[in-house]
Amino acid sequence: MSPAWRSAAQLGLLNCEDCRLLSRAAPGMHEGRCPRCGAKLHFRKPNSIQRTWALVIAAAICYIPANLFPVMTTITPFSKSSDTIMEGVVLLWSPSSWPLSVVVFIASVTIPLAKLIALSYLLITVQRGSIKSNRERTRLYRMVAFIGRWSMLDVFVDTFVVALVQLQPLMSVGPGPGVLFFAAVVVFTMIAAETFDPRLIWNQSEVIYGRHS
Amino acid sequence: MADTLDKNELSNVPEATSVPKKRRRLSAVWIIPIVAAIIGGWIAVQKYLSQGPTITIRFGTAEGLEAGTTKIKYNGVDIGTVSAITLSKDRKGVIVTAKMAAESKHLLVEDTQFWVVRARISGGTVSGLGTLLSGSYIGIEVGKSKDKRQAFTGLTVPPVVTGDVPGRFFLLKAENLGSLDYGTPIFFRRIQVGQVVGYDLDKDGRSITANVYIKAPYDQYVNPETRFWQASGIDVSLTANGITVRTESLVSIVIGGIAFETPAAAPVLPPAEPDTVFALFSDRSEAMKPPLGTPHTYVLVFRQSVRGLVPGAPVEISGIHIGEVVSIGMDFDMKTFGVTIPVTVKVYSELASERLVKGEQGPAPSDREHMLDKLVELGFRAQLRTGNYLTGALFIAFDLFPNAPGAKVDWSRQPVELPTTPGELEGIEQSLKNIVQKLDKLPLEAIGKDVRKALVTLNQTLTNADKLVKRFNTDLVPETKGAIIEARRTLEAAVRGLNSANTVFLGPDAPVQQEFRDTLQELGNAARALRVLADYLERHPESLVRGKKAAPLPAAVQHPAQNGGK
Numbered sequence: 123m124s125p126a127w128r129s130a131a132q133l134g135l136l137n138c139e140d141c142r143l144l145s146r147a148a149p150g151m152h153e154g155r156c157p158r159c160g161a162k163l164h165f166r167k168p169n170s171i172q173r174t175w176a177l178v179i180a181a182a183i184c185y186i187p188a189n190l191f192p193v194m195t196t197i198t199p200f201s202k203s204s205d206t207i208m209e210g211v212v213l214l215w216s217p218s219s220w221p222l223s224v225v226v227f228i229a230s231v232t233i234p235l236a237k238l239i240a241l242s243y244l245l246i247t248v249q250r251g252s253i254k255s256n257r258e259r260t261r262l263y264r265m266v267a268f269i270g271r272w273s274m275l276d277v278f279v280d281t282f283v284v285a286l287v288q289l290q291p292l293m294s295v296g297p298g299p300g301v302l303f304f305a306a307v308v309v310f311t312m313i314a315a316e317t318f319d320p321r322l323i324w325n326q327s328e329v330i331y332g333r334h335s
Numbered sequence: 336m337a338d339t340l341d342k343n344e345l346s347n348v349p350e351a352t353s354v355p356k357k358r359r360r361l362s363a364v365w366i367i368p369i370v371a372a373i374i375g376g377w378i379a380v381q382k383y384l385s386q387g388p389t390i391t392i393r394f395g396t397a398e399g400l401e402a403g404t405t406k407i408k409y410n411g412v413d414i415g416t417v418s419a420i421t422l423s424k425d426r427k428g429v430i431v432t433a434k435m436a437a438e439s440k441h442l443l444v445e446d447t448q449f450w451v452v453r454a455r456i457s458g459g460t461v462s463g464l465g466t467l468l469s470g471s472y473i474g475i476e477v478g479k480s481k482d483k484r485q486a487f488t489g490l491t492v493p494p495v496v497t498g499d500v501p502g503r504f505f506l507l508k509a510e511n512l513g514s515l516d517y518g519t520p521i522f523f524r525r526i527q528v529g530q531v532v533g534y535d536l537d538k539d540g541r542s543i544t545a546n547v548y549i550k551a552p553y554d555q556y557v558n559p560e561t562r563f564w565q566a567s568g569i570d571v572s573l574t575a576n577g578i579t580v581r582t583e584s585l586v587s588i589v590i591g592g593i594a595f596e597t598p599a600a601a602p603v604l605p606p607a608e609p610d611t612v613f614a615l616f617s618d619r620s621e622a623m624k625p626p627l628g629t630p631h632t633y634v635l636v637f638r639q640s641v642r643g644l645v646p647g648a649p650v651e652i653s654g655i656h657i658g659e660v661v662s663i664g665m666d667f668d669m670k671t672f673g674v675t676i677p678v679t680v681k682v683y684s685e686l687a688s689e690r691l692v693k694g695e696q697g698p699a700p701s702d703r704e705h706m707l708d709k710l711v712e713l714g715f716r717a718q719l720r721t722g723n724y725l726t727g728a729l730f731i732a733f734d735l736f737p738n739a740p741g742a743k744v745d746w747s748r749q750p751v752e753l754p755t756t757p758g759e760l761e762g763i764e765q766s767l768k769n770i771v772q773k774l775d776k777l778p779l780e781a782i783g784k785d786v787r788k789a790l791v792t793l794n795q796t797l798t799n800a801d802k803l804v805k806r807f808n809t810d811l812v813p814e815t816k817g818a819i820i821e822a823r824r825t826l827e828a829a830v831r832g833l834n835s836a837n838t839v840f841l842g843p844d845a846p847v848q849q850e851f852r853d854t855l856q857e858l859g860n861a862a863r864a865l866r867v868l869a870d871y872l873e874r875h876p877e878s879l880v881r882g883k884k885a886a887p888l889p890a891a892v893q894h895p896a897q898n899g900g901k
Contacts, residue, residue: 144348145350153351158349160352177367183371299378
């Protein structure tokens, strides 16, 4: 890592996120408004850690009912069965459709949980001022941000099935309360990934190296 | 790079508009996790509050039950789910653990009953068809007790009558179950008024007792005189009476049923008390028979084949049913080496007494004995008769046979033996046998020998006769021919002679005839003269003495003589 690298913050420069105009921060100020488009300017996303923590905790809370409540209710003239995500995984776990079971398990159970853990890890390391494996942590962040848009797959499948399987007298499928919580988990983690400022990962090393320079 | 950055270039960068700093300690974003926590917590509390008691139910088998899937339903509403199924400790049953809904707390009392609902086609109702596809569920019948309970024992069969349907239970005793089952309908004038709710084998194993339930408006028609009978499906019986087919309704044809009725002659009685025991008759005619009274058992010993006689065959007097055959045995008489068949019959005294002793109700034993003694003396005998020539079914008839050999009733033996007489067919058989026996006695062999001898002699005679005839042919016939020719010639000569004689004697001008005619004329004249004389002598008998007088009436006397003389 070359000490010659300088971040915008170190040079007291602000980049407008809307019009990309570069501006100088007023002395002693960390924030300001873009002189051209009037957008809010800041060296780092304000309250990033606090906001991300809030969203991560909210997602973690929602993760519990998302897995305990049924996501889909199938009604036939003879029965009414409600299945949670894990019950679906178990239901699919058969010699013929185990790959599907694995896909559902990974997409619906593992990934949201992994996102929550990853974000928590990033937050904790940033708060502790860790300077180790910054690159890896940044890559992890990118992965979390990338995967976010695909996490709604389950919700999409659920809405499609509910919309299509409405053969009223014979069979109908309705959403379970679990899918709402699941969607909340996905949305909260996506927003959390958005509110997390990856520049924070590098902050401490910048300070260190800044001091040196 | 930053070090090499032109200071002027940096100073050229415009300064950002400064905004007064608003320092907030806590971000508003914390509302989100708080709201999420509140919702989550509220749901958790809800879940916890909605969780009802956990109960255990003991069943004989867990067939159709599945942990996590099988529901417990009360009137079709889910009130619980089976959470676990384990074998009982004694391994004789299964323990089903079920999580009940919170609102089901008051349903779980001391006398609450559980049973497994499976698809069931019985009792005129097809129930639980849904369970064929959805699997079985556990039904519940809530008790009336106030005491709470957590461990139950499930019923093996669902109770037919659930809820508080008013009505009454009665008990029916039958010899066998027939086509009865749980839920078998009960008909009153072909209206379905109740159901069989259970049955059990009696402790002695000799009969069954069925528990029946009759719904409220109809239970009042059941009084102590009411008769119940099995309207079980199609009742086809082939008896001495021919083929009988009886049905109650289409439903009962398929699944059987029970019908009841009170005989019209029965007195009007108040409705029967619940749990009154009734006899379940096998069919209507049996049920509607007048009360039979106490049966008397008699033994009838037959010395003939009883093929076609079955236990239950009727015993009749002049075609009136008075009892039935109970059993048919077999005895071997060591003295005569003959097979005797003792037939035990049941004769209902009231029936018999009503018919035999008019006006008397239930005769005292001595009366009965006396009466039977008298009847037997008069020739009262049991006889096997054919009831149905098609099937050969037999029945026993009592009748008077004045010519029957004398018999006495021995009242000291039990059961009392009544005398029998050979049956109609047997009688015919007997006479045929007699004829055959007589035929047997004929010395047919000797006769045959004699006949053969006679035939041999006859043969010889015939041969001789043949020879004789041949000799006739050869010796006698030519001579005969000659004789015949001679005879013809003689006859011809005779004819010629006769012809000539004819001309002599019979021709119109034959001299013989002429003379004959004259002779006859003379004879006539003579006769006339004699008559005149006779007439004269009659009028004048004195003339015989005195001689003829000169009479003035000669003309009258003479005229005929003159006429005759002409």
